[in-house]
Amino acid sequence: MNSAITLAAQARGYAKAARELEDRKESERARELYLKAAKLYNDASMLSKDDMDKNTQRDLAEHLFARAQALKGSNAVSSGGTLEGNRSSGNNDESSITKDDVFLKEIPDIGFPDIGGLEDVKEEIRKAIIYPFTHKELYQMYGQKAGEGILLYGPPGCGKTMMAKAAAKECGAEFISVKTSTIVSKWVGASEKNIKQIFDIARQGKRSIIFFDEIDSIATRRSESEDYAKRVVNELLAQMDGVDTASDDLLVLAATNEPWAIDPALRRPGRFSKLVFVPEPDLEARKAILHIHLKKRPIDDDLDISYLSEITDSYSGADLAAICKEAADIPLGEALRGGNPRKIKMQDFETVLQKRKPSIVSWYIEAKTAVQKTGEEEVFSELVQK
Ligand SMILES: Nc1ncnc2c1ncn2[C@@H]1O[C@H](COP(=O)(O)OP(=O)(O)OP(=O)(O)O)[C@@H](O)[C@H]1O
Ligand SMILES: [Mg+2]
Known part of the structure; x- marks a missing residue:
């Protein structure tokens, strides 16, 4: 068989x-x-x-x-599935593409204060993204080239997408979030043209950040990919090379949790030349994240957030958000069944933690093997140390 x-x-x-x-x-x-x-x-x-x-x-x-x-x-x-291709409403025609399928243009509502911890990463983002936009003349005066593409990478659920949105909000840029999974499954024939169109649209705006989330789904190593995927990567490279950082108020950001799978040509100078590692939250960050996710929930005096941060080593930000939600579900469920509404207790967290294990341990194991296979241990040193 x-x-x-x-x-x-x-x-x-x-x-x-x-x-x-x-x-x-x-x-x-x-x-x-x-x-x-x-x-x-x-x-x-x-x-x-x-x-x-x-x-x-x-x-x-x-x-x-x-x-x-x-x-x-x-x-x-x-x-001809261009960005302008129209989809009649209610028609489930898989082959036609609308703008909304491919990207979303917004001013995000997430800012740095909504992201717990990750202070070093925030500072790197300030230097690499925000100051070049807000202090353009200073950068030019000192001959510093600003605005190279930035690739955020790290374990799943640790704030890469949040960080990209916050970066756009902090510098007042329009955020053009490209749905890469849609490109792969629906973008037929016209993919190169549409990538160009995204860059053209971004150039027309005042100040924009183009964000390719989960870029691994469109930018795999060309040696291992299909012809059409190669053409997408080639067009992306050409567009990035064409961004004139002096005149274009445009930055390109991308995120992935499989940086080793991305075509290395995308990391050359002028493209995604800056790699920013977004790690899992440390003790202080976990405390900050728990505070953020418990801010609007009623918590009992017996809830010791410091202790909770200590016992959640290796949990991602998304794990912590889920733990808070699941712990709140316990008294909510009781109240819905007719009990007296009560605050969330330590015991609720203990119940939840027994079932929910940290999600990133297996990611590190996979990451280490994959990076060793590509021989790029120096580029992704954080991933092989664990
Ligand atoms: N540092 C953080 N502070 C507050 N919440 C966080 C943080 N990190 C993660 N979260 C929570 O986890 C969710 C997922 O985060 P996000 O989507 O940014 O992760 P990601 O790194 O992009 O993950 P993936 O690799 O799976 O795309 C957020 O919506 C948020 O609720
Ligand atoms: Mg993400």
């Missing part, structure tokens, strides 16, 4: 052949091979044990299927 790996390898072969046929304008034959490749990826995704492989294979199947549809010369919007 075929394994997921074999099927995926066959799919890759068909996809490559289809692409070559398409380039030679042999559309009908290309379409057949795209469909074969899509089916093989789909079959592979059903057999894959690894969630990430599964998702990638499913996305690739979707992509290749849409590619075949586009070649059919039908009315499918897929091949």
Whole structure:
């Protein structure tokens, strides 16, 4: 019986052949091979044990299927799926893309005070993002090049996305958050064009930060990726090289918890040349995070937040937020069942902690192996020390 790996390898072969046929304008034959490749990826995704492989294979199947549809010369919007492509309301047409599918433009409501701890990271962000925007002339006067791209990386749930939003808020920039997962699964054919369009839109704004969250889903090492994924990375590189930090009020930020999986070319000068590690919260940070998440909840005098911070070593910010919510659910549930409303007690936290274990330990184990495999221990030294 075929394994997921074999099927995926066959799919890759068909996809490559289809692409070559398409380039030679042999559309009908290309379409057949795209469909074969899509089916093989789909079959592979059903057999894959690894969630990430599964998702990638499913996305690739979707992509290749849409590619075949586009070649059919039908009315499918897929091949022209530009940002302006319209989706009629209520229509579940997977192949059309709207602006909202791809990115969100907002002024975030999260600021530095909402982020517990991580003082060093905040200071790095101030120097790398906020001061270059707010003290542009000073930077120019001293010949300091500001505004290189920044890649935030670290364990899941430790505040990378929050930090990016807060950075935009702190410097009053428009925050253009690009939904990278949508790019992978739906952005058909027009992906390069649309990346360019995002940068063009950002340049029109007053002061903008483009944020590629979970960038690993679109910027994998080109040696290991499909042709269409390579084109996305190439366009991203070209756009980043084209950002003129002197005249563009534009910064590019990205976040990932798999920095080792990203194409190293993206880390060259002028691109994401600054890497900022966002670690799990230390004792003080855990205390601050617990305070933030308990601020608006009724807590009993017996609740010792310092002690709680001590016993939650290795828990992420997201774990701590969840613990606070789950502890509050206990007296809430009792009150809903007719009991007298009471404050949240230490005992509630102890009950919750028995069930919820720290989520980042396994991430460090995986990170260490992955970084050692790529031989980039010096670049990601924080990940191999543990
Ligand atoms: N330092 C922090 N202070 C306050 N809350 C935090 C902090 N870190 C994480 N949280 C809580 O955890 C949630 C998840 O944080 P966030 O989305 O920023 O993590 P992330 O590092 O981007 O994770 P992922 O890698 O999974 O995308 C936040 O919405 C918040 O409730
Ligand atoms: Mg995130």
